[in-house]
Amino acid sequence: MAKKQAEAKAIHGTGSEYWRRLLADCKRDKWLYLLLIPGLIYFIVFKYLPMFGIVIAFENYVPYSGVLGSQWVGLKWFEYFFKFPAWIDYLKNTLILSLMNIVLFFPAPIILALLLNEMMNLRYKKLLQTLLYVPHFISIVIVVSITFVMFGPSGIVYKLTERVLGHPINYMGSPDTFRWMIIGQTIWKETGWGTIIFLAALTNVDTQLYEAAMVDGAGRLRRLWHITLPAIRSTIVLMLILRMGSVLDTGYDHLILMANPLNRRVSQTLDVFVYQQGIQSGQFSYASAIGLMKSIISVSLVLASNKIAHMLGEQGLY
Amino acid sequence: MKKLVSLFLVLALALSVMSFATAEEPFEISILLPEFPADIDFVMDNNPVLEKIQELSGVKLNIQWGPNSTYGDILNTTLADKNPPMLIAATDARAPIIVNSARAGAFWDLTEAVKDEANYPYLAAGNDGVYNNIAVDGHVYGIYRSRAFPRGGIYYRCDIAKEAGIEKTPETLEELTALAEALAAYGKEHDAYALNMCSYTAGTVSVITVAFGAPNTWGVDENGDIYPAHKSPAYLEGLNWLRHLYEIGGIDPNFVQISTSDWDTIERNNKGYMRFDCLDNAHRQQEWFENNAGVEEQIFQTVGPLAKADGTISVWPQNAGFNGEILVTKSVSEADLPKVLKFLDWCNSSDGQTIINAGLEGLTYDVNDAGFRYVPEEKVEEYTKNSQMYHNNINQMGMGVPGNLENPKSDPTYGKKTQLRQRYEDLNAELAQYAVLNPCYPFVSETYTAFGSDLDTRINDAAAQYIAGMIDEDGLRAAWDEWAAMGGDQVTAEFNEAYHAAQN
Structure with a gap:
């Protein structure tokens, strides 16, 4: 050197x-x-x-x-991508799924971490934590299979809704339920695992602050609002910025497993399209071009959200 | 980026797997073949079938298997390798990667070799029209895997039909409708469906729409221009037929979620009575019932040509006389090319065809007094096990270019109680004269190469949604308009150009 x-x-x-x-x-x-x-x-x-x-x-x-x-061939593949309006659908599906992910899934580990943090019985807390981590280690293929067994036409949930509502809901084969199923599966699988980083941040909170607040007569909710949340705020912001970098990443394995002719209209995202073009159709150049475009947008999103974080007085990514 | 890393990994893996034969050892040929699932794993070492192939052809085979369900992916990643196997079985001769690689020179040009009667008599005995169909820009890069033509069609449970009150095998579309309705009504009482459909809907839709008179994928109108099949009114008639059957409860409402691998199982569990697919599946199902359910009489029947209301007949061919091809890659050196071609020639000989298609006498089959191959009842279990371990998917390299030269041939009355096998051969000959061919098969459209899979999916999905009653005719037409806007019109224009150029 x-x-x-x-x-x-x-x-x-x-x-x-x-x-x-x-x-x-x-x-x-x-x-x-x-x-x-x-x-x-x-x-x-x-x-x-x-x-x-x-x-x-x-x-x-x-x-x-x-x-x-x-x-x-220069920009041929980029032109190809924008030549027909299909890309609007792909982008729309990607963004909606990502937005739902941020709104519904992102807060889930934070809430769960706060709940765990409030638990008094340490032994029970450790056991619960371990159990909550388990779904993360289950392959998405298995998760989808379990979903099929439960929500498919012969599944218990399907039969139950049929009895309660009087008509069945086609959970697995309808564009209306598709995104909710995906988000539901993600929450089930990853929420427990996602708590790790927030729990780590929570251990840094000075316990004297809690004691002082208690003396001043602050209840549980007040302590949560005025001490715990501000303490992990920068961690939350950091995670959110990192999450912005993957707004266009929906992954393809999960979606391909859940997709079928009836819900393809909403299951076709950029990542799925890249996979289909690159690996299934062997159009390596075309797939790379789309992937490159995605990366450029993702980097700009990270830079922009980092800037916003700075403006709001947070430390941000760097 | 992830993709690139994985490409590098595949490259590294493939390089480490590759081995080169030394001078003393028999010439080693590596080949990539699709693998269909079996209960017992294929054995590569001490395999009597492979040893026999080596003894007869003087070539040592190194087979690499790619699971059939993801074979397209495997083919793409294999061709991304600088040293792919010497021979590659491509199940789709028109896949973009095959066309692009061929144009880039990844495969040996065999145009002259397949005409060389002196050196490769069996390859030269192939059908020139089919060789032309698999050619890219007029050059032949592979040996096609011939298949019975047209093979596509309808079969049903004739025992159930009889119980439902229909004895006669349908000969018109009207009779087919009556049969389907009767089966639907019967199925309602027995927790079963008249038509067995699954997530692969394209075949089913093609069988019925072409029977109603729609073209096969692309049609030629009265002005001599190319148009997509769904523009034909008969296509909608065919879809309406399926939609009607769905409405009266003749199709499983969840058919799109049924995997192709469960397709056979549904029939075996008596949950589906009729199928629009490959005709030869009928005798395989019949034989399964004979071997596993103790069935003795004929319970499956195949349907012959169906007359439309105006008396004309049209039939969808499942293939164009072949199913993909065996390509010779540039991993073969120019000096070794004749050896590889000689081996491919041998595969098409009588010896080669017999062992590739059937295995070995005393291991996977016996020969009866009439000189036909058969499997004695008491040996079914043993021979099935043997064939999975030693033979199994070797038949995927069967080409049969000069026609069936097997010796001994399989017993046409095999399965004793059924004449379905014989009927299959007869029906194929009869149906072939009504087969509707895809006029665009030999052409390559650049837009179709880039967007084809997406475009096809749109048409197939719209059809499935229409059948399932999720969209009405307006929705269907909207989906077709979308298809046109997403590149369908462009593809039509490109095929038209190529078609007109070829006509002149």
């Missing part, structure tokens, strides 16, 4: 103040910088080098011809 810096210095020649100080820093903390190397290599090899593959989004990529040998 130090040698590299020296080389850089030699190249730049002028030997500015900046480089000299960096070099001195490196020498002083050389062991710390050594620790950094494996992580750096990981990021270069697995995150930065593959990025060069983005060029296939501008080519008519045929695996046999390779990245360098394929024909350069």
